[in-house]
Amino acid sequence: MTDAFSDYIIFVDESGDHSLEVVNPAYPLFVLAFCIVRKDDYADRIMPAVQKLKFATFGHDMTVLHSRDIRKEHGEFVILRNPEKRQAFLTGMSTVIAEAPFTLTVSAIDKPRHIAKYKTPFNPYYISLRFCLERAHHFLVARGQAGRQTHVVVESRGKVEDRDLELEFLRIVQDYDHWTHEFKLLFAPKSCNSTGLQLADLAAHPVGRHVLKPDQPNRAFDIVKSKLMTDGKAGFAALRRPVDRKNGYEGIGLKVFP
Numbered sequence: 600m601t602d603a604f605s606d607y608i609i610f611v612d613e614s615g616d617h618s619l620e621v622v623n624p625a626y627p628l629f630v631l632a633f634c635i636v637r638k639d640d641y642a643d644r645i646m647p648a649v650q651k652l653k654f655a656t657f658g659h660d661m662t663v664l665h666s667r668d669i670r671k672e673h674g675e676f677v678i679l680r681n682p683e684k685r686q687a688f689l690t691g692m693s694t695v696i697a698e699a700p701f702t703l704t705v706s707a708i709d710k711p712r713h714i715a716k717y718k719t720p721f722n723p724y725y726i727s728l729r730f731c732l733e734r735a736h737h738f739l740v741a742r743g744q745a746g747r748q749t750h751v752v753v754e755s756r757g758k759v760e761d762r763d764l765e766l767e768f769l770r771i772v773q774d775y776d777h778w779t780h781e782f783k784l785l786f787a788p789k790s791c792n793s794t795g796l797q798l799a800d801l802a803a804h805p806v807g808r809h810v811l812k813p814d815q816p817n818r819a820f821d822i823v824k825s826k827l828m829t830d831g832k833a834g835f836a837a838l839r840r841p842v843d844r845k846n847g848y849e850g851i852g853l854k855v856f857p
Contacts, residue, residue, distance in 0.1 A: 605747035605780070608641065609735060610634040610795030612754065614666070614803035617724040622710050628811060629708040631727035632803035633735055633751075634795060635828075640700045641795065648695045649794045656688045664692075664797040666804045696801060696822055703802055703826045704734040706854045707810045716857050725767045730854045732771055734833060736780050741834030745779040754796060755786040802826065810855055827852030 614630040616623065636645065653660040662675050672679050679685040706727035713720050732751075739749060751768075755761055768784045787793055805819035806827075829847035830840055844850060 603747045605739060605744040605749040606637055606639070607635055607739060607742070607744065607749050608638055608795065609749060609751045609782075610636070610793065610799040611731075611751060612796055612799035612803050613724070613727075614800075614807045617708075617722065617727075619710060619714055619720055619723065622714075626807065626811065627710050628807050629710060629723035629727065630803050630807040630810070631706045631724065631731060632799045632806065633704045633731040634701050634799035634802060635704070635735060635738060636701045636795060636798075645695075645699045645701070645798065646794045648699065649797070652688070652691045652695055655691065656684070661792065663792055664801060666801050670804075692801070693818075693822055696798070697825075699798065701798065701826055702738065702828050702832060702852075703806075703823065704731050704738070704828045704852050704854075705803065705806045706730040706856065707807060708856050709810075712857050722767075724764070726856065728764075728767065729771050730856070732782060733775075734828060734851055734854070735782075736775070736778055737833040737835070738828055739780050741832070748781040748783055750783050750785045752785045752787055752793065752795060754791075755788050761786055806853065810853075824848070 611631065611633055613632065615626055615628045617629045649664070650660045653662055653664075656662075656678070657675060668674050668676050669679070679688060708723040708727060710723065713723065735749075735751075739745075739747075753764070756764075765784055768782075772778070772782055787796060802823045805817060805823055808815070809817050809820040809824075824846075827846075827848035828851050830844065830851055831847065833851050835851070840847070841850075
């Protein structure tokens, strides 16, 4: 274990249900998003920008930005039923995300295809976690973070689920004991008003909608797609780019499985 912290922190959130027992035909995906941020950028640029947006919209910064509540105009977001306030908020949020310096690596599991392909399907959350950790490792090492420790922040779900997730996390990093970078899992309570977790949440759903309907106009995805990790950002030579990676992020910033 190293006591040298990396220059980065990772916030994790998901879109959709990871259960394979229930598949929503309108959204048959599980999407896990890793939002990788340089700590200096997070403290100096991202957090202040989000706080200003909250103050301008709600008059305080206690509101947790949750994509589903925003879309449904639930809870405190009932204020968005006012067209002028909704437009001002959405414009402000789009600007914050567009200008925020962060990198995304996202795993999207097509649950019906996953169930059909494997006799014993993998847990969508666990396989997504593996995919994203693999890509985050390449990204961080390419930025001189070898020999350091990066915290991976996830929202707590309860004692049993947290324990199971931590065990799977440890299994993954033990499988890659040759990695030169160390990851440490950190659970944030549901009541935690974490800007980073909110950013990951806001990014996950648009990516899922794009995977589901790639030809449908998706302004939110148009904003976040520039954040998706590319082969160049992950330290892979673009000269070896496969023909199906036309945007540079396919299979790296956006891993669709199976």
